[in-house]
Amino acid sequence: MSERKPNDTNEVETTGHEWDGIQEWDNPLPRWWLYIFYACVVFAIGYWIAMPAWPTLNGYTKGILHKSDRAQVVADLSELHKIRGVEGQMLKNASLEQIEADPKLQAYALAVGQSVFGDNCATCHGTGGAGGKGYPNLRDDVWIWGGTLQDIQHTLQVGVRSENPRARSSIMPSFGKDQILPAAQIDDLTEYVVALSGRKADAGAVQRAAPIFQANCIACHGATGVGNQALGAPNLTDKEWLYGSAREDIRGQIWNGRGGVMPTWEARLDPETIKALAVYVHANAAGK
Amino acid sequence: MVVVIDRTRKVSGENAAGPVSVADRVRKQSDPGGGLYKRRAPIYPKLVHGRWRAIKWAMMIITLAIYYITPWIRWDRPGILPDQAVLIDFTGRRFYLFDLQFWPQEVYFVTGLLVLSALALFLVSALFGRLWCGYACPQTIWTDLFIYVERLFEGDRNARMRLDAAPWSFNKVWRKVGKHLTWLVVAFSTGGAWIFYFHDAPTVLPAFWQGQAPATAYVFCALLTFTTYVFAGGMREQVCIYMCPWPRIQGGMLDNHSLQITYKHDRGEPRGPHKKDATWEGRGDCIDCGQCVIVCPMGIDIRDGSQLACINCGLCADACDEVMARVGRPKGLVAYDTDSAVTDRVEGREGVYRLIRPRTLVYAGALALVAVVMLWGLTHRTFISVHVLRDRNPTFVRLHDGAIRNGYTLKIANRSFTTGAARIEFEGPKGARLETPASAATTGPIFALVEANTDRAVRVFVTVPEDSLHGPHLPAKFTVTLPGGTEAVETTFDSDAEDDDD
Numbered sequence: 001m002s003e004r005k006p007n008d009t010n011e012v013e014t015t016g017h018e019w020d021g022i023q024e025w026d027n028p029l030p031r032w033w034l035y036i037f038y039a040c041v042v043f044a045i046g047y048w049i050a051m052p053a054w055p056t057l058n059g060y061t062k063g064i065l066h067k068s069d070r071a072q073v074v075a076d077l078s079e080l081h082k083i084r085g086v087e088g089q090m091l092k093n094a095s096l097e098q099i100e101a102d103p104k105l106q107a108y109a110l111a112v113g114q115s116v117f118g119d120n121c122a123t124c125h126g127t128g129g130a131g132g133k134g135y136p137n138l139r140d141d142v143w144i145w146g147g148t149l150q151d152i153q154h155t156l157q158v159g160v161r162s163e164n165p166r167a168r169s170s171i172m173p174s175f176g177k178d179q180i181l182p183a184a185q186i187d188d189l190t191e192y193v194v195a196l197s198g199r200k201a202d203a204g205a206v207q208r209a210a211p212i213f214q215a216n217c218i219a220c221h222g223a224t225g226v227g228n229q230a231l232g233a234p235n236l237t238d239k240e241w242l243y244g245s246a247r248e249d250i251r252g253q254i255w256n257g258r259g260g261v262m263p264t265w266e267a268r269l270d271p272e273t274i275k276a277l278a279v280y281v282h283a284n285a286a287g288k
Numbered sequence: 289m290v291v292v293i294d295r296t297r298k299v300s301g302e303n304a305a306g307p308v309s310v311a312d313r314v315r316k317q318s319d320p321g322g323g324l325y326k327r328r329a330p331i332y333p334k335l336v337h338g339r340w341r342a343i344k345w346a347m348m349i350i351t352l353a354i355y356y357i358t359p360w361i362r363w364d365r366p367g368i369l370p371d372q373a374v375l376i377d378f379t380g381r382r383f384y385l386f387d388l389q390f391w392p393q394e395v396y397f398v399t400g401l402l403v404l405s406a407l408a409l410f411l412v413s414a415l416f417g418r419l420w421c422g423y424a425c426p427q428t429i430w431t432d433l434f435i436y437v438e439r440l441f442e443g444d445r446n447a448r449m450r451l452d453a454a455p456w457s458f459n460k461v462w463r464k465v466g467k468h469l470t471w472l473v474v475a476f477s478t479g480g481a482w483i484f485y486f487h488d489a490p491t492v493l494p495a496f497w498q499g500q501a502p503a504t505a506y507v508f509c510a511l512l513t514f515t516t517y518v519f520a521g522g523m524r525e526q527v528c529i530y531m532c533p534w535p536r537i538q539g540g541m542l543d544n545h546s547l548q549i550t551y552k553h554d555r556g557e558p559r560g561p562h563k564k565d566a567t568w569e570g571r572g573d574c575i576d577c578g579q580c581v582i583v584c585p586m587g588i589d590i591r592d593g594s595q596l597a598c599i600n601c602g603l604c605a606d607a608c609d610e611v612m613a614r615v616g617r618p619k620g621l622v623a624y625d626t627d628s629a630v631t632d633r634v635e636g637r638e639g640v641y642r643l644i645r646p647r648t649l650v651y652a653g654a655l656a657l658v659a660v661v662m663l664w665g666l667t668h669r670t671f672i673s674v675h676v677l678r679d680r681n682p683t684f685v686r687l688h689d690g691a692i693r694n695g696y697t698l699k700i701a702n703r704s705f706t707t708g709a710a711r712i713e714f715e716g717p718k719g720a721r722l723e724t725p726a727s728a729a730t731t732g733p734i735f736a737l738v739e740a741n742t743d744r745a746v747r748v749f750v751t752v753p754e755d756s757l758h759g760p761h762l763p764a765k766f767t768v769t770l771p772g773g774t775e776a777v778e779t780t781f782d783s784d785a786e787d788d789d790d
Contacts, residue, residue, distance in 0.1 A: 028326040030530060032523065100726075128681030139685040140693070238688030283725040286685060286693050286749065 091272040096149040099279050106279065113280020116273055120265070129284060133244055134260055141286040142240040144170075146229040153278040156265050160232070164264035170232030175216065176255030185212050190251040196225045196236045197245075328526060330452070331587040333435060334445040334579075338606025347423045348432055356477075359484030363387075366705050367740055376486050382741070388666070389741070391703055393673065400662045407658060411651040413541035415643055416624070417548035421534070422601035427527050430478065430520035431585065434471055441467040445582060471521045472513070479512030525586045528599060535596050542594075545642050549600045550625035551580075551591040554633045559591075562615065573617045580604035580622055590622055671704035671772025676779045683782045690754035692783040696766070700736070701743035704772030709735040712748060716764030716781050717756040723749050738770060750781060757785035 017024040047053065051063040087108050091099065099105050118127060124135045131137035136144060145155050145168055158166045175181045181189070185208075192209035195201035217225070220233035227235035234242060242260075243253045265274055363373035363386055370377065375384040383390040383398065390397055412419050421428060441463045442448045451460055483492060483505040495501040496509075519527050528535060542548065556574035574591070581589045583603045588595060590604045608622040629639030679695035687693055700710050713733040714722050723729040724736065725747055736746045750764070764781040767774060 030526060031325045031327050032526065033530070034325040126681070128679070130682030130685065137682075137685060139682055139695075141687045235688065239690040240686060240688055283747075284695075286687055286751065 088272045091275055096153060096275060096278060099275065100149070100283070106283070109276040109279040110283060112273065112276035113278075116269065116277050117280055120268070121277070124262075129281065134242060134258070136242060136260075137240070138281050138285055140240060142235065142238055143229060144232050144234055144242070147282070147285060149278055149282050151229075152281050153274060155262065156269075156274050156277055158266070159264035160262035161259060162262065162264040164266065167264060168232055170220070170259055172220075172253070172257035172259055173216075174255065174257035177257070181212065181216065185209070186251060186254050189213060189217075189254055190247055193225070193236055193250050193254075194247060197239055198237075329587065331525065331585065332445040332448050332582075333585045333603070334582045334607075335439060336583040336603050336606045336610070338603075338609055340602030340606050344423060344432065344601060344603075348429050351424060351426075351429050352433070356481050359481065359489040367707070369705065369741055370488055372488055374485065375488070378486060389703070389705075391701065393701070394669070394703075397662070397665065400658060400665070404655065404658050404662060407651060407655040410541050411648060411655055413538050414543070414546055414645075414648050414651055417542060417546050418535075418538055418598070418600040421528070421538070421599035425599075427519060427532070428599060428601070430474075430516055431524045433474060434520040434524075435585065437470045437474065438467055441470070468521075471517055475513045475516035475520070476509070478516045479509040479514075482512045483509055525597065528586065529597050539596065543645075543647060544628040544631070545626050545645055547624045547626055547641070547643075548594055549590060549598065549602055549605055549622065550594070550627065550630060551622050552620070552625060552630055552633075553591070554630055556591070556621050568617070573612065573621050575611065575615060577611055579607040579611050583607040594627070670775060671702070672710075672768065672770045672775050673701045673703070674766065674768045674775045674777050675699040676766055676777045678779055678782070684784070686784075687751065691751050692754070692757060692781075692785075693749055693751045694781050694783075696748045696750065696779065698746045698748055698766060698768065699743060700738050700746060700768055700770070702738040702740060702770055702772060704770070705740050706771045707740045708738065708771040710738045710746070711735055711769040712746070713767040713769075714748075714750055714764065715767065716750070717752045717762050719753045719756050720764075720781070721751045723751070725749075752781060752783070757783050759787045760785055 012025045012027055015024045015026050048061070049063065050065045051067055052060055053063060054061040087105075090105060091109060091112075094102070094105060099109050117125075117129070121129070125131050125138055126135075129138035131139075136142075141147070143151065145151055145160070155168065158164045158168060160168045160170075173180060175189075176183065176186050188205040188209035189212055191201040191205035192213050195206045213225075214223070220231050221227050221236055222233075225236040227233045239245070241249065243249050243258060265277075269277070358374050359372065361373035362371050363384075365371055365384075370384060372384065373386050375382075377384065381392050409420055438448070442451050451463065454460055480496070483496070483501070486508075487502070487505065492501050492505060496505060523531075551574075553572075556572040558572050559574035559576045560571060562568075562571075562575040580591070581587075581604075583606070584590070585601065585603065586597045586599055588597045590598065602624070605620075605622045605624070609619040612619050612621055625639070626641060629641060632639045675698070677697040677699070679697070683694070685693045685695075698712065702708065702710070711733050712722065712735070714720055719731070721729040721731050722734045724734060727734050729751065734748070736744065738744045748766075752762075760783060762781045762783075763778065765776055765778050767776045
């Protein structure tokens with residue numbers, strides 16, 4: 001197509017390499033290219049001196065700028081704490097209802113609550129708050145000590161059967177273990193409690209257990225078995241069972257009278273954090 | 289390794305004698321001269337007048353005007369939205385283009401625009417050669433502008449070569465200093481205008497001078513000032529030859545039928561000096577005056593045929609036409625022509641231009657297809673998008689009456705310019721009730737305010753009574769309606785209920 005004259009005269013030496021008739025010519029580099037290369041070399045030397053670069057036997061060269069990602073993280077964290085201080089102050093001054101009513105403050109409280117929940121509460125209640133056998137589910141609408149914002153905050157503050165002097169504490173007697181009731185009556189009571197929540201039960205046993213229930217249980221659980229949040233007595237007529245809904249679970253609970261423990265958080269968490277936690281738990285629970 | 293700096297080869301000194309012969313020039317370009325590196329042979333392009341030069345001036349004015357004026361166009365948008373017609377808002381993560389605005393999720397529109405541009409470039413290259421390189425590329429525009437400034441201070445080719453060869457004097461110093469200062473001002477205006485595309489221009493201009501602009505504005509202004517000064521002032525054609533990948537790619541778009549600046553060797557050869565009144569019999573029209581080489585900003589000889597360094601700017605054609613007019617030969621010895629037409633004429637046929645070829649049809653077809661898809665996408669896009677995230681921990685919660693509650697997080701993006709209450713409807717098991725942490729339970733739709741041009745996560749709880757549950761995973765659907773459109777997302781309602789087959 002076109003003939004390039006300089007090629008014909010071939011004044012440039014080749015490197016001796018040839019691929020399918022294509023030769024590599026030994027042309028000099030453009031000067032600016034070389035200067036950039038030198039500049040890179042100079043920069044690299046400066047970089048070695050200024051920045052951490054070389055490993056040594058017991059560490060590494062620190063560089064005269066003393067730059068360290070770890071120090072940067074520490075600085076970033078202290079900056080973060082400063083920013084959080086402002087929002088924390090707002091949490092401190094607002095009431096629980098005010099926090100829920102203000103979408104921005106609520107969002108902040110929810111975020112704080114979620115992370116604190118994961119650190120402190122998830123061990124027992126699960127990361128999603130669904131609880132487990134013996135550990136209340138915080139997502140449903142069943143509350144032993146009340147589910148209002150204030151109730152939740154109070155439970156968080158003082159705990160249940162904790163070392164806090166104001167701790168909440170409910171007492172379920174061990175009817176079987178302490179030989180308050182004979183085993184046969186406990187069997188009948190079990191049928192009675194099963195019947196309370198609307199399930200099929202042995203009618204004869206239910207009839208036999210009615211006076212036993214009246215004598216031993218209504219002080220806490222009420223005449224109809226709906227429980228009492230002030231005393232921490234669970235509702236026996238709903239379909240939610242803290243220690244299991246099977247007959248042997250219910251019987252075991254009457255026999256042993258177990259009660260769970262929740263730590264007091266006043267000593268571990270500051271009041272703003274407890275507020276945030278209360279808002280978080282309340283927002284994710286059903287039925288308030 | 290020894291680096292030999294060849295300072296003996298004073299190119300300007302050689303050139304001062306007058307027009308260089310082509311062979312000399314080429315030898316100088318590929319000087320084997322012993323060193324590891326090559327000093328750039330200065331190029332002193334001569335000012336030329338003519339059709340292509342006029343188009344290049346016009347293109348320079350148009351493209352520079354577009355670059356400098358665009359960020360100052362205002363465009364009324366509601367509320368706190370920016371009123372700048374074209375704005376790339378990195379902090380807000382939005383791209384505003386007149387009536388259109390794009391979210392990061394819609395980046396495929398920008399991708400589509402790039403694909404469209406690439407295809408247009410392919411098509412134009414296949415048809416008319418490297419028009420982009422010669423007339424519209426920023427490197428060409430700014431280099432042209434810098435050469436213009438250079439001429440203002442140092443004069444045209446011969447004056448410049450004399451000045452460079454002359455010893456340092458007051459005259460030389462003020463011309464050089466003036467040129468570089470003006471270059472820097474131009475480069476600074478280039479870098480300065482760049483930042484207007486990323487911030488509100490009328491706000492950032494005074495802020496820039498008061499030291500109140502974001503640090504990135506200063507960094508990018510400095511960066512673009514530097515690159516403009518270095519690329520357009522110092523490196524010029526070297527950017528195209530050594531740094532730009534496009535000439536290599538564009539070579540693949542061209543074929544024998546592409547119109548390119550071509551030396552018609554069928555008409556020009558054999559070349560040689562021509563005396564006045566001598567006969568033109570038995571020789572070509574090329575009088576080997578070297579004008580085409582002298583005016584070339586890339587420092588090449590178009591008579592060597594189409595080559596990588598040629599940007600198809602047409603200045604050599606202008607220069608040659610001028611000479612042809614002077615010696616009384618027809619214009620167009622160097623002109624937009626195709627290799628196949630030249631071959632045709634050499635073989636005694638009429639040169640035919642075949643602009644419609646399989647290659648151009650494919651490019652044009654692809655271009656039309658992408659354009660239609662883009663247009664369809666732009667006219668049919670909804671201004672709302674909804675994502676439903678099912679709570680996985682816990683998947684469901686049993687309430688006191690045996691009802692089951694599922695939690696969902698709805699991510700609702702309102703991409704329109706209107707703030708509106710998103711109407712959230714749930715379709716699923718019978719008797720399902722909807723609530724948010726802030727609203728009361730209802731069997732009807734619930735509403736959540738989503739401000740214009742924002743997205744919001746809405747927590748939604750759905751409670752289904754025990755007797756509607758006839759399987760562990762029931763089909764469910766959220767329908768969200770905003771002024772900008774409606775979107776339905778399918779999901780499931782989960783429980784521990786067992787399948788019943790009745």
